[in-house]
Amino acid sequence: MRARFERLLAASVAVFSEHSLEAVLQKLVDATRDVVGAKYAALGVLGPDGKSLVQFVTSGLSDDVKHAIGDLPSGRGLLGLVIHEPRPIRTADIARHPAKYGFPPHHPPMRSFLGVPVVGPERVFGNLYLTEKIGAAEFDAEDEAIAVLLARQAAVAVENARLSEEAARLLAQVQGMQRQRDLFFAMMNHELRNALTGVYGWAERLVRRPGGEPVSQAAREVYEAAERTITLLNNFLDLTRLDAGRVRPVWRDVNAAGAVQRSLAGLRPAAEAKGIRFDTRVPAGGAPLRTDVVRLEQILVNLLSNAVRHTPGGTAVVITVEERDGAIRFAVSDSGPGIPVELHERIFEPFERFDPHSGLGTGLGLPVSHRLATVLGGRLTVASGQGQGAEFTLTLPLAPPEE
Secondary structure, three states, X not given: OHHHHHHHHHHHHHHHOOOOHHHHHHHHHHHHHHHHOEEEEEEEEEOOOOOOEXXXXXXXXXXXXXXXXXOOOOOOHHHHHHHHOOOOEEEOOHHHOOOOOOOOOOOOOOOOEEEEEEEOOOOEEEEEEEEEXXXXXXXXXXXXXXXXXXXXXXXHHHHHHHHHHHHHHHHHHHHHHHHHHHHHHHHHHHHHHHHHHHHHHHHHHHHOOHHHOOOXXXXXXXXXXXXXXXXXXXXXXXXXXXXXXXXXXXXXXXOHHHHHHHXXXXXXXXXXXXXXXXXXXXXXXXXXXXXXXXXXXHHHHHHHHHHHHHOOOOOEEEEEEEEEOOEEEEEEEEOOOOOOHHXXXXXXXXXXXXXXXXXXXXXXXXXXXXXXXXXXXXXXXXXXXXXXXXXXEEEEEOOOOOO
């Protein structure tokens, strides 16, 4: 009894360790034959009609014998009886049972029989069959109890395996859809950028004439619109890569003051056109910062562009850098309309509109920056109130979380 109980526990562990349905079925049949003590065992899987066998997994039969027997059993005789009357059935001699049907050619001789249903949560999944009790003329009540117990565990294991396979199938399907989506986005981004290159190039020549010649408002509007569109396309592609987890930082030693100045360089013309000045408060020296310089400057440009867009003319955008508690903080403050407290979380969602009177939304700059801050091991937060301007703070560790 002790040895049998130990084999029963081992069989249960073995069955539940498998995740593919085919492996679970085979492990189940092998374990049942071993624990009950039978020469042969099989598990018949019922089809959707609940009457016919669509799969028949065996244990104890060689490949040559299975090939010689041929087709799957059709579910007649004692096999069919267990199907139509889902209850345990035992007999000492199959040939003497009233429901006997006979064996096909080349089938090994079998006398004693034990069959139990494998009942799932909603229906009978299949049936366990055991024949030729080892060391006895027939299967007894204890054998039947063990087979019933294993059949119950089998139902759970089979359901888990089915769910695991379905989850894997759905995951593969979703991943395939994501790959197709990313490919489509990349192709559209490439084509749109190509279409805009000519417009942007000619507009740039118009607004940056040599000798400081006056520039028409129309030319400046075309140039700025093309520049915003290219930035939007870049942010859109970055957002899809971030959501797919495909952005990997390249860690380098960075000078914070230099990163701020490089980020400001491309924004000065737009700020000067609105009469906005930059007030930088960046201390000299300080501990070295190790981060991804390209992504850092991308975040800073997004924050500064957002501040210039919402700040009224004749005022200043303040940039403050300070080191504190093993981290460095980049704060960008503006004197724009501000952001209601209830929108502080939503502000980092794509195209969230927080100033209904301006007609402007956040676009993709803030969502991309928020996700990039996380990738760099830091965080991006906002402090603001209605009509009080806004301060966006990027906090990064002096050393990367991992390299």
